[in-house]
Amino acid sequence: MIQKQFFVNGVERNIVVNGKDTLAKVLREQLGLTGTKVGCGQGQCGACNVILNGKLVRSCAIKIDKINDGDSITTIEGIGTPQKLHPLQKAFIKHGVTQCGFCVPGFIISAKVLLDNNPSPTREEVREWFHKNRNACRCTGYIPIVDAVMDAAKVLRGEMDESELDFKMPEDGRIWGTAYPRPTAVAKATGTLDYGADLGLKMPEGTLQLALVQATVSHANIKNIDISEAEKMPGVYKVVTHKDIKGKNRITGLITFPTNLGDGWDRPILCDEKVFQFGDAIAIVCADTYENACAAAEKVKVDLEVLPAYMSAPAAMAEDALEIHPGTPNVYYVQNLEKGEPTAPIFEKAPNVVEDDFYVQR
Ligand code: FES
Ligand code: FES
Known part of the structure; x- marks a missing residue:
């Protein structure tokens, strides 16, 4: 353990830390600043962005022993509060950037560093x-993220009144079809909304911590799930598999319209017979600490028959493709196309023409 003294959001902190812990872990777990989110935990996504001495850094990728005494760190909690939002936070709310909201603190921190260094960026620069x-x-x-940064920059330059970022209730009071902010928008933009991992840190002492065993292939038959070694690992309370699910081990979504060829009950809660995509949940390890849960999760042995991975709709639609959900054709829904007038005359006038096959998500 080492002692560190640095500033977080202008407040001097004097704490004893494990030097090998990440800055994100110390901020979230020791200082309770859960507005800094951890998405990938591997320096890839930017959810954990904070400002260190004026520079944008990924707090999941910096060990706390690299923070020097006297350093200055700004987290989303230091940008604005629900009672006093920063223009960036207001603009993110106005432009509807706060969907699930998990990325938003990291984006706002990132945008803050940009505008601190370049108060008049072009859209391309953003x-x-x-x-x-x-x-x-x-x-x-x-x-919408770029729109929000451009608006916030105008407010910060004094070219737009901050009140223009506020939602104006229509005179008739009807919000349908307006840009009415979703009720959780302020919490998402200020980092005060608790997601699963945040709630996990706020549970009473002794609450079991969970780690998932996830598929590391995209398509496979499951031949066996062996939890015997994991169950004997230190601190493990239980390893939950599909056998522990009470009732039907299936969930359904909005795919049960009569036009669909499946019955809508093709997704397991925890995988039993097949892996359908990379990251599918196969087991949940419950242990006294998160570290023990993760260590035990590594010991769950999943015996797989790996099947061809179909990474695009055309691949899954190929005639020789296996049925991904046995009993349901891969083409389980057909959307009619209205093709409209032929575009050839337009092509003839165009200075350049590019032709190819394209596909998009569903
Ligand atoms: S959590 Fe994704 S970069 Fe840190
Ligand atoms: S990840 Fe950006 S709003 Fe959900």
């Missing part, structure tokens, strides 16, 4: 910044 710093958002899409 895009380039997020690209260079590899900020990832899996649900909002990036256009």
Whole structure:
């Protein structure tokens, strides 16, 4: 253990830490600043961004022993509060960037460093910044994020009144079809919304900690799941598999329309017979500490018959493709296409024409 003295959001902190812990872990677990999220934990996604001495850094990738005494760290909690939002936070709310919201603190921190160094960025420079710093958002899409940064920059330059970022209730009071902020938007933009890992840190002492055993292949038949060694690992209370699920080990979503060829009950809660995608949950280890749960999760042995991985819709639609969900055709729903007028005359006038096959998500 080592003693460290540094500043977090302007407050001097004097703490004893394990030098091998990451800055993210110390911020979240010792200082309770759970606005700093950990997504990948491997320096890839930017969810854990903080500002260290004016520079953007990934707190999951910095060991606390690399923080020098007297260093200054800013987390999302130091940018603004629910009562006093920073223009970036207001703009992210206004532009609907707060979807699941998990990436938002990291994006706002990143944007803060950009605007501190370049108060008048072009849209391209904002895009380039997020690209260079590899900020990832899996649900909002990036256009509203750039819109939000451009608006916040205008407010900070004094070219736009901050009140323009506030939602104005229509006179008739109807919010349908408006940009009414979702109820959790402020909490997401300020890092005060608790996600699973945050709640896990706020449970009473003695609460079991969980680690998932996840598939590391994209498609396979499961021949056996052996938990015997994992059960004997230190601190393990239980290893939960599909056999422990009460009732039907299946979940369904919005895929039960009569036009679909499946019955909608093809997804297991915990995998039993097949792995359908990389990361599928196979078992849950419950232990006294997260570290013990993770160590035991490594000992769960999953015997697989690996099957061809279909990484695109066209691959899964190929005639010789295996049925991914046995009993349900891979083409389980057909969307009619309206093709409209032929575009050939437009092509003839175009200076350049590119033709190819393209596919998108569902
Ligand atoms: S959690 Fe640190 S970069 Fe993804
Ligand atoms: S809002 Fe969900 S990851 Fe960005």
